[in-house]
Amino acid sequence: MNRRDSIKALGLTALSTSVLVEACKQPETKTEVAATEETAKEAGKEQWEVDRDKKLKAETFFTKHEMATITVLADIIIPKDAVSGSASDAKVPEFIEFIVKDIPEHKVPMRGGLKWLDIYCFNKFEKPFVEASEREQLSIVDEIAYPNKARPEMQAGVAFFNKMRDLTASGFYTSEIGVKDIGYAGNAPNQWAGVPDDVLKQYGMQNVKI
Amino acid sequence: MSDFQIKKSPTVYDAIVVGSGAGGGMAAYVLANAGQKVLMLEAGQYFDPRLDSHQLKWPWESPRRGAGTTRPFGDFDASYGGWELEGEPYTQKNKTEFEWFRSRMLGGRTNHWGRISLRMGPEDFKPTDGLTDDWPITYDDVKPFYDKVDRMIGIYGTVEGIASEPDGIFMKPPKPRLNELFIKKGAEKAGVRVITGRGAVMTESIKGNNDRAPCFYCGQCGRSCKVYGDFSASSCLVIPAVKTGNLTVITDAMVREVITDKDGTAKGVSYVNRKDLQEYQVNGKLVILGASACESARILLNSKSSAHPGGLANSSGVVGKYLHDSTGAGVSGFLPQLMDRKRYNEDGLGSVHIYSPWWLDNKKLNFPRGYHIEYGGGMGMPSYGFGGGVPKINGMVPDRNGNKKEAGGYGKSLKDDYRRFYGTGVSMAGRGTAIAREDNYCEIDPNMVDKYGIPVLRFNYKWAKEEILQAKHMQETFLSIMKEMGAVVTSEIHGPDTNYGLLNPGKIIHEVGTIRMGDDPKKSALNKYCQAHDCKNLFVVDAGPFVQQGDKNATWTILALSMRTAEYILAQKKKQNI
Numbered sequence: 001m002n003r004r005d006s007i008k009a010l011g012l013t014a015l016s017t018s019v020l021v022e023a024c025k026q027p028e029t030k031t032e033v034a035a036t037e038e039t040a041k042e043a044g045k046e047q048w049e050v051d052r053d054k055k056l057k058a059e060t061f062f063t064k065h066e067m068a069t070i071t072v073l074a075d076i077i078i079p080k081d082a083v084s085g086s087a088s089d090a091k092v093p094e095f096i097e098f099i100v101k102d103i104p105e106h107k108v109p110m111r112g113g114l115k116w117l118d119i120y121c122f123n124k125f126e127k128p129f130v131e132a133s134e135r136e137q138l139s140i141v142d143e144i145a146y147p148n149k150a151r152p153e154m155q156a157g158v159a160f161f162n163k164m165r166d167l168t169a170s171g172f173y174t175s176e177i178g179v180k181d182i183g184y185a186g187n188a189p190n191q192w193a194g195v196p197d198d199v200l201k202q203y204g205m206q207n208v209k210i
Numbered sequence: 211m212s213d214f215q216i217k218k219s220p221t222v223y224d225a226i227v228v229g230s231g232a233g234g235g236m237a238a239y240v241l242a243n244a245g246q247k248v249l250m251l252e253a254g255q256y257f258d259p260r261l262d263s264h265q266l267k268w269p270w271e272s273p274r275r276g277a278g279t280t281r282p283f284g285d286f287d288a289s290y291g292g293w294e295l296e297g298e299p300y301t302q303k304n305k306t307e308f309e310w311f312r313s314r315m316l317g318g319r320t321n322h323w324g325r326i327s328l329r330m331g332p333e334d335f336k337p338t339d340g341l342t343d344d345w346p347i348t349y350d351d352v353k354p355f356y357d358k359v360d361r362m363i364g365i366y367g368t369v370e371g372i373a374s375e376p377d378g379i380f381m382k383p384p385k386p387r388l389n390e391l392f393i394k395k396g397a398e399k400a401g402v403r404v405i406t407g408r409g410a411v412m413t414e415s416i417k418g419n420n421d422r423a424p425c426f427y428c429g430q431c432g433r434s435c436k437v438y439g440d441f442s443a444s445s446c447l448v449i450p451a452v453k454t455g456n457l458t459v460i461t462d463a464m465v466r467e468v469i470t471d472k473d474g475t476a477k478g479v480s481y482v483n484r485k486d487l488q489e490y491q492v493n494g495k496l497v498i499l500g501a502s503a504c505e506s507a508r509i510l511l512n513s514k515s516s517a518h519p520g521g522l523a524n525s526s527g528v529v530g531k532y533l534h535d536s537t538g539a540g541v542s543g544f545l546p547q548l549m550d551r552k553r554y555n556e557d558g559l560g561s562v563h564i565y566s567p568w569w570l571d572n573k574k575l576n577f578p579r580g581y582h583i584e585y586g587g588g589m590g591m592p593s594y595g596f597g598g599g600v601p602k603i604n605g606m607v608p609d610r611n612g613n614k615k616e617a618g619g620y621g622k623s624l625k626d627d628y629r630r631f632y633g634t635g636v637s638m639a640g641r642g643t644a645i646a647r648e649d650n651y652c653e654i655d656p657n658m659v660d661k662y663g664i665p666v667l668r669f670n671y672k673w674a675k676e677e678i679l680q681a682k683h684m685q686e687t688f689l690s691i692m693k694e695m696g697a698v699v700t701s702e703i704h705g706p707d708t709n710y711g712l713l714n715p716g717k718i719i720h721e722v723g724t725i726r727m728g729d730d731p732k733k734s735a736l737n738k739y740c741q742a743h744d745c746k747n748l749f750v751v752d753a754g755p756f757v758q759q760g761d762k763n764a765t766w767t768i769l770a771l772s773m774r775t776a777e778y779i780l781a782q783k784k785k786q787n788i
Contacts, residue, residue, distance in 0.1 A: 044262035046255070046290050049280050053273060077620045083629075095275065099594075102274045146618040148605065162601070165620065169597035169628065174269035174276070182632050183553035184591055187266060189426035192558045194385030199552055208391045210406050210564055 056101045066114050068130045070096055070164075073117075076141055077168045084181035087172050095171035106163070113160025120157065216480070216489040223249040223458075225779070226479050226494035228465050228509065231318030232765050233751035233772040234500025235443030235451075240776035242456035246783075249492055250448065251463040251481055253501070254290055254314025257321060259434035259445045263288060266428060266436075269593050276593030282311075284593060288321035288434035288442075289313045293716070297661035300652075301668040308533075308652075308669035309716035310504060316461060317444025318502070319719065320765065321434045325409040325441060325561035326584065327365050327766040329356050331374040334760030339578040341676075342645055345757040346729045346738040349376065355770035363441050363769070364416055366559075367408035375567040381414045383407065383563075384427075387556045389587040389636050390564045392545055396695030402583070402687060403569045409561030410441035410765070421450060429590070431560025440560065463490070464662050467513040467522075468497050468748065474517030476748045482662045496747045496779065496788065499725075500772065503754040504533070504652050507724035508667050510735075511654045523735045523742035523750075529725055530653050532646040533671060534759060536720040537581065539681045539711040540639035541688035543699040544599075545587075546607050548634040556589050568761055577679040581642025581761045583687075589633035597628050599700055604631070606698055636697055640684035643761045644677050644715070646723045671715045681712035720764050725754030739778040740771060747788050751775050 042050050062070065074087035074096070087093075100106040117140070121129040125136050132140075144150060144157035145165075172178040200206045224246040227238045234250065242248050259265075264286035269275045272285040279285075282292045291313040300310055313319045332349040353376070359365075360379040367380040383406045386394070394404045411431065412424045422445070423437035431440045438445040451457040462484040469478045469491065478493035499506040507530045513522035521529055568580035604627040605617025619627070655668035685704060692699050704711035715721075728734025731743035740755045742748040751772035753764045782788045 044257075044264050044288075048296075052280065057273070078625055079621055081622050081625055083625075098273050099275075099277070102279050103277065141620060145620050146616045147601075148617055165601055165618075165624075166595075166598045169600070170275060170594050173592040173596040173628065174594065176268070176270055179269065179592055182592060182629060184589060184632075185553050185555040186557035186589070187268065187428060187591055188555070189428065190555055190557075192384055192427040192556070195388045195391065195556075196552075196554055199388060199554070200391075202552070203388065203391075203547070205388070205391045205395075208394055210386050210390070210394055210404060 056098065059101055060097075061101050061107065062097055062111075065128075065130070066111065067093055067097065069114050069117065069128075072130055072137065073141075073164055074168045074171075076137065077165050078172050084177050087168050090172050090175035090177040092168050092171035092175070095175075096167050099167060099170070106167070109160060109163055113156070113163065116156050116160060214489075216491050218491045219493065221249075221493065223247050223492070223494040225249070225496040225498055226251065226492060227498045227500060228479060229253075229318065229500035229502065229505070229752065230316050230448050230459065231313075231443050231500060231502065231752065232320050232768045233753070234498070235317065235320070235447030236769050236772035237498050237500060237749075237751045237776045238457050239447040239451040240773055241779065242451040242454045244780050246456060246780075248451075248457045249494060250457060250459045251465055251479065251492070252316050252318075252459060252461045253464045253484070253505075254316065254318075254461065256461045257288075257290070257315040257317055257444055258449060259288065259317075259321065259438065259442055260436050263434040263436045265430050265433045267433075269591060274594060277595070283322060283432060286430075286433045288432065289319065290315040291319075298666075299658065299660060300666050301655045301658060303668055303670050304672070306669050306671045307714045308671040309714050310667070310669070310721070311716065311719045312502070312505070315444075316448055316459070317434075317442045320441065320443040322432050323765060324584075324763070325411055325431050326565070326763045327408050327410045327441075327561075328582070328762035329376045329378060330760045330762050330767050331376050333374055334758070334762065337579075337758065339572060341578050342643075342758045346727055346734075351738075352767070352770050352774065355774045356766065358773060359766065359769045362416075363410055363446055364412035364414070364422075365408060365410050365766075366413045368406040370405055372405075372567060378408065380408070381412065384413065384559050386563050387558055387588050388551070389545065389548065390585060392547070392695050392697075393564065393585050393636065393638075393691070396693075396697070397566060397691045399694035400687070400690040401569075402566050402691060404564050404566050407562035407565050409559070411559050411561050412439050413559070422446070425559050427557055427559055429557030429560045464664070465501065465509055466662070466664055467509060468499075470513070470515050470517055470522065470745070472517065474515070474745060476522070476745055482664075484662075487662075496749065498749045498751055498775075498779075499754070500751040502752050503722050503724045503756070504667060506750055506752055506754045507652055508654070508664075510725065512665055518744065523725070523744050523748055525744050526732050526735060528733065529735050531648050531651040532723040532726050532757075533650050533652055533669075533721060534644040534646045534723050535715045536718040536759065536761065536763075537642040537644050537673075537677050537680055537684075538639060538713040538718040539684045539704075540637060540701070541685060541692060541699060541711075542586075542635065542637035542701040543692055543697045544603060544631065544634040545636055545695065545697050546634070547696060549607070549630045551589075551633050553589065553633075557591075558588075575683065577676050577683065578645070579643035579680075579761065581640040581680060581684055584639050584641060585637070586639075587636035597631075600624070600627050600631050603698070603700060636692075636695070638688045638691065640681070640688070641718060641720070641761055641763065642677075642680050642684070643759065645674065646726075646756075646758045647674070650715075652724060673709060673712060673715065678709045678712055682710040685710050720753075720759065722753035722756035722759045722764055725750045726757050727755040728757065740775040741778070749775055749779065
């Protein structure tokens with residue numbers, strides 16, 4: 001029983017709490033226990049935000065199999081190349097696990113989409129998506145990755161892949177690897193002196209004045 | 211055993227200020243600096259940008275990567291609040307879709323606002339359109355206060371000599387970004403004037419002010435500024451006023467009503483503490499409301515007594531009426547010319563670098579008044595939603611080999627597309643004059659209270675043809691600028707069924723007008739100094755007193771009027787009139 005529960009159990013009001021705490025000050029060890037149970041105040045956050053994040057992080061939504069499928073798909077969408085690592089290098093699957101809990105509208109389309117993918121793959125190749133060969137996996141992705149040319153009966157797969165692709169891009173380009181890859185050069189104190197001269201020249205903008 | 215009681219403080223303050231935003235903050239600042247003992251009540255919690263800002267955090271420092279799940283403008287935005295607050299509902303009637311944004315924190319909504327700081331012009335105070343109402347004051351009455359606000363807080367801009375867009379006392383402006391040069395060229399071809407922006411960001415130091423440092427160009431004003439380089443009421447007004455020793459601030463104090471004497475004079479304020487839920491009553495010689503246009507109207511309407519049966523300062527019945535937000539609509543797309551652009555830091559500052567003041571003559575148009583245009587785009591910090599448009603637009607332009615590509619995709623080629631399109635985005639949004647109408651209003655909903663037992667507001671608001679035609683004009687203008695720039699439009703083109711993209715009232719967060727000032731006590735709640743006609747020691751210093759907002763954002767006018775009211779209070783005190 002934590003401090004809050006014990007107060008409730010004693011039938012005391014919030015007003016009396018501070019008096020009670022002052023009066024019943026216990027040896028060091030006990031206050032330490034109470035402190036760890038309460039989430040510390042974070043600068044610039046409301047308490048309900050801190051509590052909510054903590055709760056979401058403690059929950060697990062996707063199964064191991066679903067996470068394995070998400071990892072394969074994320075790396076198909078954003079693979080390692082000469083510039084940077086893959087989606088899984090940037091911990092995109094972990095981001096997706098968090099964001100579906102944070103934005104619950106993602107939950108059903110993601111879980112259902114993963115299931116759709118496995119069933120489609122099973123009907124075609126008699127195995128779930130993660131167990132299919134790379135060639136088999138890509139043959140399915142090719143059917144759902146191009147919304148304008150996908151066959152009408154593939155719409156459910158297209159909708160799922162659109163979401164999966166967007167979440168992968170969100171997770172990747174907001175990671176340290178992704179920010180470096182995209183070349184975002186800001187977020188540091190500086191003196192903004194305007195567009196560099198070579199860039200002005202490149203676009204013929206030297207003479208444009210506001 | 212009942213422990214219900216109202217805790218009454220014996221102290222009588224010279225003034226009680228309700229709300230700590232632009233209006234409340236400025237009034238408290240002026241009075242505290244003049245030696246008045248002031249008590250400020252803020253419904254939200256303490257907030258100091260120096261300690262609480264999320265400035266310079268990277269996207270990966272947010273588990274949701276800056277998504278707007280818990281805060282409408284994203285995880286790093288400096289607003290404790292939003293259009294919906296847990297336990298603090300509001301209701302609608304007649305299919306109204308008004309959206310009411312509230313920030314519960316020291317400094318209120320000024321911690322995250324866009325810092326766009328425009329003066330209203332002579333014709334905004336004395337309109338010539340034959341439709342909108344006159345203010346009881348002129349631009350010349352307010353000009354000295356705009357000047358003082360400019361000097362005290364700091365604003366950048368350029369002197370342009372445009373009559374409807376009065377110049378201020380400006381610090382050096384930021385240089386334009388690359389996409390802004392494209393906008394300038396395209397807009398001029400479309401017949402739209404583009405000038406340097408005007409914003410409450412200190413681009414130079416202010417002599418004698420050692421608490422604030424100039425802007426260091428992170429572009430993150432929305433997160434509030436740790437060096438106080440931009441204007442927030444918390445950093446620039448309330449915290450400095452506390453340092454005088456004359457201002458006491460009580461946070462988490464949700465005001466229930468203004469208490470009046472038998473003769474109708476205000477004598478104090480009752481509030482509930484949001485943390486301990488206990489009831490308190492404090493006394494003051496003056497009460498100054500700066501809780502926001504709608505929240506102050508709510509307090510007045512809830513302050514009923516035998517002397518003020520229809521609510522305080524409401525013998526005219528106008529409190530809550532004439533509610534108006536700015537109109538808003540936008541268009542976005544991308545500039546194919548900017549694909550594969552060179553990378554460099556173009557964060558710039560966090561308010562607008564450029565904008566278009568209203569440029570047309572209404573005699574040739576089918577709607578009154580007008581709008582200004584705000585522009586966006588560039589190589590910003592990635593956050594949740596990044597790259598979402600790429601799998602659509604990569605089918606709109608040729609690939610590296612000049613071939614048409616199928617939209618969508620995956621793998622190395624898609625990864626290359628994310629890089630190619632980065633920094634090509636461009637957007638524009640109109641902010642226009644909505645007409646102040648008696649039948650657009652907020653009132654007390656007799657059937658509902660919030661979790662503190664305070665009766666809530668009910669909104670009645672409809673856009674009329676003037677606003678809808680203005681939005682239609684906005685969209686046509688934006689499409690023509692986009693075309694002249696060589697941009698590809700990716701946002702939805704709206705028709706009459708969606709009011710040409712006109713956003714719901716409340717969405718622009720410029721709601722004003724609910725406690726209007728005027729010379730006639732039968733038609734207004736306040737006199738021209740924002741003093742209640744019915745209650746001489748009651749003042750309102752937020753956007754409630756606005757008669758008719760121009761297309762200019764409200765904050766600079768709130769600051770100027772609040773300063774004017776505070777100086778009037780000091781002068782009247784000297785004369786012992788109040």
